[in-house]
Amino acid sequence: MKKTRVAVVFAGGLLAAAMATxxxxxxxxxxxxxxxxxxxxxxxxxxxxxxxxxxxxxxxxSAGVIEGKTIPYLPAALxxxxxxxxxxxNDDPRLKCWTLGTPRGIYYREPFQIFQRDRDLTLLFQFGxxxxxxxxxxxxxxxxxxxxxYLGDSRAHWExxxxxxxxxxxxxxxxxxxxxxxxxPKLHVVERWRFLDENTLxxxxxxxxxxxxxxxxTLSVQLHRHREKDFxxxxxxxxxxxxxxxxxxxxxGTTE
Amino acid sequence: xMAHSMNTRRLLPLLSLAVLAMTQAQAQxxxxxxxxxxxxxxxxxxxxxxxxxxxxxxxxxxxxxxSNTIANHNNWTDPQGGxxxxxxxxxxxxxxxxxxxxxxxxxxxxxxVPFQPWARxxxxxxxxxxxxxxxxxxIEPLARCAPAGVPKSFTWHGYEIRQYPGYVLFLFNSGTRxxxxxxxxxxxxxxxxxxxxxxxxxxxxxxxxxxxxxxAKARLxxxxxxxxxxxxxxxxxxxxxxGTRYNYVATITDPxxxxxxxxxxxxxxxxxxxxxxxxxxxxxxxxNQPAGKPPLIERxxxxxxxxxxxxxxxxxxxxx
Numbered sequence: 001m002k003k004t005r006v007a008v009v010f011a012g013g014l015l016a017a018a019m020a021t022x023x024x025x026x027x028x029x030x031x032x033x034x035x036x037x038x039x040x041x042x043x044x045x046x047x048x049x050x051x052x053x054x055x056x057x058x059x060x061x062s063a064g065v066i067e068g069k070t071i072p073y074l075p076a077a078l079x080x081x082x083x084x085x086x087x088x089x090n091d092d093p094r095l096k097c098w099t100l101g102t103p104r105g106i107y108y109r110e111p112f113q114i115f116q117r118d119r120d121l122t123l124l125f126q127f128g129x130x131x132x133x134x135x136x137x138x139x140x141x142x143x144x145x146x147x148x149x150y151l152g153d154s155r156a157h158w159e160x161x162x163x164x165x166x167x168x169x170x171x172x173x174x175x176x177x178x179x180x181x182x183x184x185p186k187l188h189v190v191e192r193w194r195f196l197d198e199n200t201l202x203x204x205x206x207x208x209x210x211x212x213x214x215x216x217x218t219l220s221v222q223l224h225r226h227r228e229k230d231f232x233x234x235x236x237x238x239x240x241x242x243x244x245x246x247x248x249x250x251x252x253g254t255t256e
Numbered sequence: 257x258m259a260h261s262m263n264t265r266r267l268l269p270l271l272s273l274a275v276l277a278m279t280q281a282q283a284q285x286x287x288x289x290x291x292x293x294x295x296x297x298x299x300x301x302x303x304x305x306x307x308x309x310x311x312x313x314x315x316x317x318x319x320x321x322x323s324n325t326i327a328n329h330n331n332w333t334d335p336q337g338g339x340x341x342x343x344x345x346x347x348x349x350x351x352x353x354x355x356x357x358x359x360x361x362x363x364x365x366x367x368x369v370p371f372q373p374w375a376r377x378x379x380x381x382x383x384x385x386x387x388x389x390x391x392x393x394x395i396e397p398l399a400r401c402a403p404a405g406v407p408k409s410f411t412w413h414g415y416e417i418r419q420y421p422g423y424v425l426f427l428f429n430s431g432t433r434x435x436x437x438x439x440x441x442x443x444x445x446x447x448x449x450x451x452x453x454x455x456x457x458x459x460x461x462x463x464x465x466x467x468x469x470x471x472a473k474a475r476l477x478x479x480x481x482x483x484x485x486x487x488x489x490x491x492x493x494x495x496x497x498x499g500t501r502y503n504y505v506a507t508i509t510d511p512x513x514x515x516x517x518x519x520x521x522x523x524x525x526x527x528x529x530x531x532x533x534x535x536x537x538x539x540x541x542x543x544n545q546p547a548g549k550p551p552l553i554e555r556x557x558x559x560x561x562x563x564x565x566x567x568x569x570x571x572x573x574x575x576x
Contacts, residue, residue, distance in 0.1 A: 030312060037420065098562045113434075115420045122418060122425065124432060129403070130557050131432055139543040139552065149557050173562060230440040235449050237431070239561045240402045240473075246392040247473035249482050251512055252374045 026161070026195040029118065033136075034161050034195055036114045036121060039226040039233065042203075046107040046221050049179035058089070059178065065107075067218045071181055077212040084180025092178055097239035099130040099150035101174030102167050102189055103205040107221045113233050121156075121163075126233045134165050141168050150174055152189060165191040176207075184211045199225040294537075295325040296336070296357045298523045301494045301503050306461040308497040313421040315437075315458055318495055318502070321527040321553065323414035323537035325501075326357045329404070332477035333359040333367055335411075339478045341387055346478075360411075362505070363519035369481050370515045382480030397474055401560035403431025403450035405474035406467055406489060410504050410522045414537040416555050424456060424463065429539065429558055435465055442468045448485055450474060463493040484512040501525045529553060 027035040048059035051070050055061035064070075073081055084091060094100060100108050105125050115122040123132040134154040141153050148171035156165040167189040175182050192204040201223040208216040309317040327335035330346050336356040338348040349356070359367030371379060385394040398404050404412045413429035424435040435456040443453045448471035456465040467489040475482050487510040495502040504522040508514070527538040529551055543552040 096561075099557075099559060115418065115423065115425060117418070117420070122427075124425075124434070129431065129561075130559060131427055132557065133555065135543070135554065137543075137552070138549070139545055139554070141544065142541070143544050147556075150559055150562060151557050232436065232440070232443070233434065234443065234447060235403075235432075235451055237403060237450055240397070240400070240450070243392065243400055244397070244402070244471075244473055246395075247397055248471065248485065249375075249378050249393075251484055252372070 026198050029116065031118055033118075033158060034163070035116055036163070036193060036201065037116045039111050039113045039231060040201060040223040041109065041111040041226060042107045042221045042223050044107060044221045046219065047104065047109055047177050050177050050181055050219055051179070053179070065219045065221050067220070072214040072217055074212060074214050077182075077184075081180055081182060084175070084182055086180075088178060088180045092180070093173055093175055094178065097128060097237075097241075098173065099128050100125070101150050101170070102132070102152045102154070103191065103203075103207075103219070104174060104176055105132070105151070106203055106205075106223070110236065111226055111231075111233060124233065127236050127238070129237050129239070134163075136163070141166070145169075148172075148185070152187075161194055163191075163193040165189075165193070167191065182212070183207065184209050186211055196222065199227065201225075294327075295523070296355070298326075298358060298362075298503065298521060299501055301461075301496050301501060303462045303492070303494050304460055306458075306495070306497055308461075308495075308499050311419055315419055315424075316461060316463075316495060317419070318463075318493075318499065319417055319419050320499075321414055321416050321538060321540060321555075322502070322524045323527060324411050325523045325525050326360075327411070329398070329408055329411045329477045331479050332481045333361055333369065333479070335360060339386065340383060343387065360520050360522055361518055362521035364516075370518050372513060372515055375482070375513045379480040379482065382475065382482075383478075386478055386480065396478060398430060401430065402474065404428065405431065405450045406433070406452045406454075406470060407491075407504070407506055407508075407520055407522065408474050408476050409433070409451075410524065411477070414527060414539055427555065427558075430560060435463070442466075445469065448472070452489070454491075461495045461497060463491075463495075465491040465493070467491060482513070483508060483510040486510050486512045499526060 029035045044065060045060050045062035046065045049062065050064060050066055052064035053059060053062060105112065108127055110127040112123055112125040119137040121134040121136065123134065130151055132151040132154065134156050136156045139155060141155055147153060147169040149169050150171060152167035153169040154165050154167045156163055170183065170185060170187045172185050187207060187209045190206045194202050196202050202220065203223055204218055204220045206216050206218045207213065306316040311317045330339045331337045334353065334356060339346045340348060361367045361369055364370060382394060389395045398412065409415065409428040409431060415429065416427040418425040418427065422438045424437065426433040431451050433451045433454060435454045437456050439455065442455060445468065447469055449469050450471055450473065452467045453469035454465050454467050456463055470485065470487050472483055472485045472487060487508060490507045492505045493502050494505060502524050504524060506520045507517055508520060509517040531538050533540050540553045540555050543554045545552055
């Protein structure tokens with residue numbers, strides 16, 4: 001009896017070790033690299049508020065997704081965050097259907113699709129209209145330093161089966177969630193993407209911004225593969241909703 | 257025309273210098289105005305076998321950067337004829353019609369869209385008010401950053417094709433299209449989309465795409481041509497095997513608006529490292545490569561509405 005138990009514990013330990021390095025049976029490209037192709041979405045409440053919070057009218061409760069629970073804002077930035085929170089019903093860029101940015105687009109509660117080649121990953125978000133390319137071909141961030149991308153400039157490399165993405169060249173018009181958590185133009189994000197099993201990804205993002213945070217901090221969410229039959233993205237260019245009542249042309253016999 | 261957030265003005269001269277040696281033979285004029293206009297004829301490409309390179313999944317490899325060879329969206333049936341009534345630089349040129357590129361309507365042979373009379377009147381009304389849009393519906397949706405849709409996207413800036421097992425992806429300046437090659441059924445028909453819903457298959461050198469669920473909100477051109485939500489489009493992208501050109505040939509059927517099905521033809525050519533980025537047909541950047549690596553083209557994110565990027569004649573977002 002005792003022997004058996006030891007063996008089970010031992011086997012469990014091996015399994016855990018194996019899963020920490022490489023999940024078994026994950027999809028791979030011909031090159032052997034993990035193949036993240038698919039349609040993904042988180043089930044977490046991260047996008048409502050990255051930090052721990054009770055339920056409120058505009059957010060379900062959540063224990064948060066941040067290592068160390070809260071974002072280490074510098075004092076002035078914390079004041080700004082509080083202002084953002086108070087004004088979130090009007091000031092959240094999401095309400096204008098603007099590009100959500102990196103990392104917010106990843107844990108927004110609509111699906112996004114990854115298309116993958118050896119040279120890059122293409123991330124197409126159902127919400128909004130922007131396409132993000134993560135380059136995996138050894139290229140570097142642009143030499144010019146005044147690019148202001150909503151999604152950042154993404155250059156990646158592989159560490160074993162983990163895709164490590166360095167993201168820079170941000171603007172300031174994106175938030176991190178609906179609670180007004182934010183960043184500045186010096187934001188630098190390092191993402192780590194890896195399979196937990198063939199249908200589940202772990203997504204980690206470490207954010208640093210010396211003007212806003214007192215130290216780098218890390219959030220983590222899981223992404224689940226959409227496996228429903230015939231599932232596909234359905235474009236959601238919601239910024240057109242304000243004026244699309246003027247189109248299309250009314251058909252003959254109908255009135256405007 | 258700024259539809260993306262890179263600092264184009266600073267980047268282009270730097271990049272141009274970097275590749276001057278290899279591009280000076282093909283140096284092209286800066287974009288804008290009539291210089292967007294290029295060729296005056298449509299190069300014939302027959303449907304047939306594909307003898308060019310293939311991807312691992314068997315698809316003809318047509319990945320890369322493409323743009324139409326004729327003109328932009330100013331005028332559907334006289335593509336190089338400017339916008340009738342335009343008081344500015346996009347007005348009709350003084351050249352005889354015969355010296356300009358043919359109509360994008362390749363069937364019927366008269367080059368005219370076979371509108372029913374009521375629909376012709378609507379098209380003329382849009383054109384009449386295009387430069388004085390006294391009602392919201394006279395403002396072209398693209399000027400408000402709406403996706404150009406099917407088929408207008410093929411006349412609006414260059415675009416990139418990326419291919420994957422089961423998919424062909426079009427990354428337009430304004431909007432993205434996913435062509436599904438796996439034969440799944442179309443979306444329910446009450447779902448209407450700017451970029452419609454596309455099911456494709458390859459036959460030799462031709463990508464054949466069945467397009468439904470079109471929201472019909474995008475006009476085909478500034479001249480106001482349109483169809484209804486009932487439209488059904490069958491597209492044939494006919495590629496030549498050396499991978500330099502394709503013709504977009506689309507049969508457009510909509511008994512609500514037209515007297516008969518008609519065919520649109522939009523010729524396109526590939527852009528490559530031999531071409532210099534021009535900010536319109538070929539809106540790309542040179543990748544920052546480690547020393548010693550060969551030049552490589554890449555595409556930056558496209559952003560429109562966030563930049564307050566609406567453009568063109570009295571383009572306003574007042575309806576927001």
